[in-house]
Amino acid sequence: MRMSFSGAPEVEAPISHVWPRVVDPHFVARHGPGVESVEVLDPHHFKVICGFGVGSIKLRFGLDVELADVNPPNYFTIKVRGKAPGSAVEVTAELSLEMLDAIRTRMSWKAVSDISGTVASVGARLMEGTARKLTEQFWIKFAASISEAGPPPEAALPTPADPVSPATPPASDPTAPA
Amino acid sequence: MATLFGSGIKRREDPRLITGQATYVDDVKLPGLAYAVFARSPYAHAKITRIDVSAARQAPGVIAVYTGADVKDRLVPVPCAWNVPNCDLKIPAHPLLAYDKVRYAGDAVAMVIAETRAQARDAVDLVDVDYEPLRATADPEQATQPGAARLHEEIPDNIGFTWVVSGGDAAAAFQHAEVAVSQRIVQQRLLPTAMEPRAAVAQYNRGSGQLTLWATSQNPHIHRFLCSVMLKLPEHRIRVIAPEVGGGFGSKIPAYPDEALVSFAAMELGIPVKWTEDRSENYKVTIHGRDHIEYVEMCGTRDGKITGIRTRVYAGLGAYASTAAPGIPTILHGLVYSGSYMIPNIHGTIYGVYTNGTPVDAYRGAGRPEAAYLIERLVDIFARKIGMDPIEVRRRNFIPKDKFPYTVATGLIYDSGNYEAALDKALGILDLKAFRAEQAKARKDGRYLGMGLVSYIEICGLGPSQVAGAVGFGGGLYDSAIVRVYPTGVVKVYIGASPHGQGEETTFAQIVASEFGYPVENVEIIHGDTDNTPQGWGTYGSRTTAVCGSAVKVAALRVKEKAKLLAAHLLEANEADLEWKDDAFRVKGSPDKAKGMAELALMANVAWNMPPGMEPGLEATAFFDPTNFVYPFGTHICTVEVDEQTGQVKILRYIAVDDCGPPINPMIVDGQIHGGVIQGIGEGLQEIAVYDEEAQLVTGTMMDYAVPKASQMPHIEVAHTITPSPVNPLGVKGCGEAGTIASAACLVNAVCDALAPLGITHIDKPLTPARVWAAIQKAKGATP
Numbered sequence: 001m002r003m004s005f006s007g008a009p010e011v012e013a014p015i016s017h018v019w020p021r022v023v024d025p026h027f028v029a030r031h032g033p034g035v036e037s038v039e040v041l042d043p044h045h046f047k048v049i050c051g052f053g054v055g056s057i058k059l060r061f062g063l064d065v066e067l068a069d070v071n072p073p074n075y076f077t078i079k080v081r082g083k084a085p086g087s088a089v090e091v092t093a094e095l096s097l098e099m100l101d102a103i104r105t106r107m108s109w110k111a112v113s114d115i116s117g118t119v120a121s122v123g124a125r126l127m128e129g130t131a132r133k134l135t136e137q138f139w140i141k142f143a144a145s146i147s148e149a150g151p152p153p154e155a156a157l158p159t160p161a162d163p164v165s166p167a168t169p170p171a172s173d174p175t176a177p178a
Numbered sequence: 179m180a181t182l183f184g185s186g187i188k189r190r191e192d193p194r195l196i197t198g199q200a201t202y203v204d205d206v207k208l209p210g211l212a213y214a215v216f217a218r219s220p221y222a223h224a225k226i227t228r229i230d231v232s233a234a235r236q237a238p239g240v241i242a243v244y245t246g247a248d249v250k251d252r253l254v255p256v257p258c259a260w261n262v263p264n265c266d267l268k269i270p271a272h273p274l275l276a277y278d279k280v281r282y283a284g285d286a287v288a289m290v291i292a293e294t295r296a297q298a299r300d301a302v303d304l305v306d307v308d309y310e311p312l313r314a315t316a317d318p319e320q321a322t323q324p325g326a327a328r329l330h331e332e333i334p335d336n337i338g339f340t341w342v343v344s345g346g347d348a349a350a351a352f353q354h355a356e357v358a359v360s361q362r363i364v365q366q367r368l369l370p371t372a373m374e375p376r377a378a379v380a381q382y383n384r385g386s387g388q389l390t391l392w393a394t395s396q397n398p399h400i401h402r403f404l405c406s407v408m409l410k411l412p413e414h415r416i417r418v419i420a421p422e423v424g425g426g427f428g429s430k431i432p433a434y435p436d437e438a439l440v441s442f443a444a445m446e447l448g449i450p451v452k453w454t455e456d457r458s459e460n461y462k463v464t465i466h467g468r469d470h471i472e473y474v475e476m477c478g479t480r481d482g483k484i485t486g487i488r489t490r491v492y493a494g495l496g497a498y499a500s501t502a503a504p505g506i507p508t509i510l511h512g513l514v515y516s517g518s519y520m521i522p523n524i525h526g527t528i529y530g531v532y533t534n535g536t537p538v539d540a541y542r543g544a545g546r547p548e549a550a551y552l553i554e555r556l557v558d559i560f561a562r563k564i565g566m567d568p569i570e571v572r573r574r575n576f577i578p579k580d581k582f583p584y585t586v587a588t589g590l591i592y593d594s595g596n597y598e599a600a601l602d603k604a605l606g607i608l609d610l611k612a613f614r615a616e617q618a619k620a621r622k623d624g625r626y627l628g629m630g631l632v633s634y635i636e637i638c639g640l641g642p643s644q645v646a647g648a649v650g651f652g653g654g655l656y657d658s659a660i661v662r663v664y665p666t667g668v669v670k671v672y673i674g675a676s677p678h679g680q681g682e683e684t685t686f687a688q689i690v691a692s693e694f695g696y697p698v699e700n701v702e703i704i705h706g707d708t709d710n711t712p713q714g715w716g717t718y719g720s721r722t723t724a725v726c727g728s729a730v731k732v733a734a735l736r737v738k739e740k741a742k743l744l745a746a747h748l749l750e751a752n753e754a755d756l757e758w759k760d761d762a763f764r765v766k767g768s769p770d771k772a773k774g775m776a777e778l779a780l781m782a783n784v785a786w787n788m789p790p791g792m793e794p795g796l797e798a799t800a801f802f803d804p805t806n807f808v809y810p811f812g813t814h815i816c817t818v819e820v821d822e823q824t825g826q827v828k829i830l831r832y833i834a835v836d837d838c839g840p841p842i843n844p845m846i847v848d849g850q851i852h853g854g855v856i857q858g859i860g861e862g863l864q865e866i867a868v869y870d871e872e873a874q875l876v877t878g879t880m881m882d883y884a885v886p887k888a889s890q891m892p893h894i895e896v897a898h899t900i901t902p903s904p905v906n907p908l909g910v911k912g913c914g915e916a917g918t919i920a921s922a923a924c925l926v927n928a929v930c931d932a933l934a935p936l937g938i939t940h941i942d943k944p945l946t947p948a949r950v951w952a953a954i955q956k957a958k959g960a961t962p
Contacts, residue, residue: 120874121462
């Protein structure tokens with residue numbers, strides 16, 4: 001089943017502080033629901049193990065996470081493909097940061113997820129509510145903790161040497177319906 | 179005794195069924211039994227890029243893991259057994275385990291065999307498959323559109339067949355018609371939901387080379403044959419046993435990969451292997467029913483004469499062609515477009531469409547409920563258009579009772595009927611005038627009452643084998659019985675059909691006991707084991723009593739014929755001087771000189787004093803092949819109240835008048851009608867299998883798929899008319915599917931009648947409150 005969510009919370013931090021946090025897999029993972037481990041393969045490619053519960057179903061997903069179209073400090077897209085016993089999930093998301101003023105940043109995000117298998121056929125009725133709750137909680141906590149965390153360590157700040165992908169439009173999703 | 183045939187005695191099978199003493203497949207326990215669990219695709223459509231079973235193989239208790247690559251060259255794909263002729267039917271291979279591509283969510287990719295069921299389930303989670311998802315659709319109309327996902331390389335438009343039924347000249351009829359109506363109708367996918375899911379236990383004896391397969395089967399002889407094909411094992415090496423089977427509704431007719439794979443594992447490993455579906459698996463991989471998107475039209479005169487019917491139907495087949503699938507929306511659907519009426523011009527185009535859904539096959543009524551629904555909906559819509567009472571329209575178009583046997587435009591020959599009698603009887607029970615008055619009063623009060631009526635026919639008692647061959651059915655449709663009388667006079671009857679809840683252990687015993695002047699306790703009916711029953715074709719299509727029951731009757735008469743010769747010999751009387759009276763052959767004029775069946779059985783079995791040339795023993799075998807189908811019919815009436823504020827439909831009364839010929843056991847007939855009506859009401863009110871845009875089944879549990887509950891069901895007022903069929907010696911028709919065929923249409927007709935003041939002519943079933951409410955809002959011009 002397909003679900004789409006979006007939001008645009010305001011973060012009480014300058015954009016220069018927000019960007020390093022949103023591309024730091026370990027920082028993101030601390031707030032991600034059910035994240036058990038993060039393995040960084042390269043700065044844009046992570047393997048994440050995370051557990052979900054929908055109704056009576058508890059699942060551990062192995063997720064392949066890839067950042068693309070990275071355009072610091074404003075924009076990137078995320079592609080997530082994950083599998084769990086009898087189930088699968090695909091997420092495409094994008095995030096853009098907008099400087100509101102020197103100390104405030106707008107963090108706009110949208111995500112489309114496709115859920116397949118047992119979790120869709122058994123948990124469909126509960127899925128939308130659960131996913132919405134998890135997602136909203138994540139962004140609220142995430143936005144708050146970026147402000148609380150203060151400026152990131154110097155090393156984490158982006159430098160001109162960081163690889164930046166050309167800002168091409170994301171490839172069309174092969175699983176989208178005709 | 180003579181009244182045993184026709185008496186509503188209690189079902190003899192029930193005590194063991196309701197006291198936990200019955201043996202179902204999952205109750206079969208064998209020494210060293212291992213358990214199979216399948217790894218199934220979460221995707222509805224995807225390429226398999228990698229399968230790694232190494233972790234699963236090393237999991238505790240695991241004995242073996244098989245993938246598609248392991249079995250594809252050793253086993254034959256699942257056969258489709260109904261090759262409907264005169265069309266371009268394309269049957270793509272249905273591998274037992276998918277190896278290159280999965281085509282529906284639930285398609286199996288690996289089988290794990292372990293020492294316990296729990297170990298097998300745990301190990302299945304370790305089967306690691308990489309998929310490359312592809313676009314998917316479960317909508318049979320969308321799947322034919324350009325650019326739709328293609329399931330099978332060789333079928334670019336996903337159209338598995340285009341089949342046309344035609345009689346008269348429908349194009350001309352519509353061109354010159356005074357009135358024509360049309361409607362798009364969706365007949366939703368349904369989940370058969372037998373109380374017992376499927377299961378299989380396979381045991382192979384390497385010494386004798388014999389495979390025994392306990393399986394949830396409606397037709398063990400067909401399963402023996404189809405397993406023989408898949409396993410490449412000769413038929414005489416396979417014994418299929420269908421022990422107690424907890425309902426089927428068509429879902430236990432087809433061959434599935436699972437039973438064959440379990441057999442394969444038992445043969446490979448030399449240990450017995452069991453597999454039992456859970457409910458989620460049942461909903462995902464056991465066949466579904468219906469799934470039509472229909473464009474239907476009816477034309478006629480302003481004075482109510484129907485002159486034509488025309489359809490274009492997209493019938494979903496699901497991902498693969500299941501065993502009988504091509505025959506359901508064609509032979510069992512298109513050919514009955516005349517319904518109970520004289521409709522001279524008929525044209526239907528049926529597209530069988532492959533989609534990324536679970537395969538669709540026969541579900542209670544199979545093709546005929548879809549036909550009855552579209553015909554009976556159209557009659558109501560047509561009647562509304564010409565401003566005539568739909569009851570009157572039906573009367574003006576009924577095939578009159580003196581026209582039988584009657585050949586309809588599609589070529590079927592209806593055996594016998596008296597449609598108006600059933601209609602009148604139902605109307606009498608209702609008290610139409612009183613209801614119309616109540617309805618008029620309610621409308622003034624702003625309440626919405628409605629009455630729906632359906633005068634259905636069905637084609638059943640499948641059927642003459644010659645016709646089976648002509649319509650491409652890959653088997654015969656006769657059935658068989660051995661009536662064996664033991665020395666003490668008690669009788670065992672071995673039948674080719676395979677009852678699984680329909681009560682033939684009672685009704686067939688009534689047939690034999692009536693003939694033999696016995697209490698019913700003296701007769702046992704044995705079924706469901708291919709090693710001791712004669713070749714038969716199973717229980718489906720309301721055929722068991724009409725066809726197999728007739729074989730029982732013929733075999734019993736053969737036994738009686740021999741017994742009479744023996745009685746004449748023992749009584750030293752001329753055979754012509756004997757008559758059967760009460761419970762014995764008696765010499766006419768000297769009724770004390772008599773021989774009953776028990777004594778004759780003893781004398782035949784000991785053979786001390788046989789007539790010259792007569793063989794010992796007392797048994798007979800009969801294979802009965804009917805000369806035609808039987809065509810049960812009836813009228814159902816439903817009254818409802820629709821809550822305008824919530825869209826809730828409340829059934830006020832449900833009246834069922836059915837004619838299935840002379841009932842052998844009226845209580846069992848009524849039970850079959852009850853069950854059928856309830857299943858149809860479920861279809862009409864609330865059952866729907868929902869797939870999302872990615873062809874994921876989102877109604878995969880009984881919390882999401884709304885099987886009717888006892889508290890929701892109305893009291894069903896059942897009555898009968900009796901019009902014997904001339905095509906079998908019992909005169910019986912069939913009653914297993916009748917209720918389902920009539921009731922969904924009846925309910926929708928009632929709701930559309932209730933909402934007529936709002937101008938509503940049609941709402942697609944199921945009539946959930948949300949749908950009805952939305953239709954009301956739309957009719958009122960509001961945006962729902």
